[in-house]
Amino acid sequence: SAVISQKPSRDICQRGTSLTIQCQVDSQVTMMFWYRQQPGQSLTLIATANQGSEATYESGFVIDKFPISRPNLTFSTLTVSNMSPEDSSIYLCSVEAGVDEAFFGQGTRLTVV
Amino acid sequence: AQSVTQPDIHITVSEGASLELRCNYSYGATPYLFWYVQSPGQGLQLLLKYFSGDTLVQGIKGFEAEFKRSQSSFNLRKPSVHWSDAAEYFCAVGASSASKIIFGSGTRLSIRP
Numbered sequence: 001s002a003v004i005s006q007k008p009s010r011d012i013c014q015r016g017t018s019l020t021i022q023c024q025v026d027s028q029v030t031m032m033f034w035y036r037q038q039p040g041q042s043l044t045l046i047a048t049a050n051q052g053s054e055a056t057y058e059s060g061f062v063i064d065k066f067p068i069s070r071p072n073l074t075f076s077t078l079t080v081s082n083m084s085p086e087d088s089s090i091y092l093c094s095v096e097a098g099v100d101e102a103f104f105g106q107g108t109r110l111t112v113v
Numbered sequence: 114a115q116s117v118t119q120p121d122i123h124i125t126v127s128e129g130a131s132l133e134l135r136c137n138y139s140y141g142a143t144p145y146l147f148w149y150v151q152s153p154g155q156g157l158q159l160l161l162k163y164f165s166g167d168t169l170v171q172g173i174k175g176f177e178a179e180f181k182r183s184q185s186s187f188n189l190r191k192p193s194v195h196w197s198d199a200a201e202y203f204c205a206v207g208a209s210s211a212s213k214i215i216f217g218s219g220t221r222l223s224i225r226p
Contacts, residue, residue, distance in 0.1 A: 004156075033214075041218070042203060042216040042217060042218045042219050043157075043203070043214075043216040044216075045213055045214065045215075048213070058213075092156065092157070094214075101159060101162070102147075102159070102214060103159075104149075104156045104157040104158075105156055106155060106156035107156055
């Protein structure tokens with residue numbers, strides 16, 4: 001299994017600013033994933049982050065808006081840039097660990113005012 | 114296109130009653146199928162998963178799901194629900210355990226005392 005710690009757990013931010021979310025895993029993992037869950041909605045994959053390479057973004061998400069870092073096999077950050085109220089969501093980090101199982105962090109609840 | 118449909122947005126059942134949450138998927142190849150539960154303010158927890166083999170899968174917390182290829186369904190069941198089962202349930206499909214998991218829109222389960 002894997003234990004994932006996300007920081008911050010929640011934040012209220014002013015529009016136009018940026019927030020960096022951290023994801024720390026208690027074991028080395030190859031792939032880390034970032035998801036967004038908009039209010040009342042399901043989860044949508046933002047990007048896949050592999051150590052040592054550029055993140056791979058899904059359709060509708062761009063690096064300028066959601067830059068991702070993956071400096072090592074246990075850590076990743078997602079930045080939400082130039083925020084607007086539409087970015088208010090829960091952002092979740094996920095990793096694959098063990099035998100074909102994905103683990104999720106508890107998420108970062110972001111409110112943009 | 115790959116997709117997951119959960120036709121029931123909200124279901125209310127009485128405590129002790131049986132439960133079935135519906136899930137239909139559209140996927141080009143043999144998919145990995147998952148059910149996750151999200152309790153209020155919590156992260157996602159994997160209830161069960163199906164890759165191959167026996168089409169009736171047992172999970173945690175007394176849940177089970179049955180894969181029916183002919184119906185492209187993966188319905189979640191529990192013979193007797195408990196008040197603590199009140200949560201949001203997500204069906205998901207993926208090419209592997211954690212690669213580009215596509216989530217359904219979720220079904221919110223309420224328990225009637």
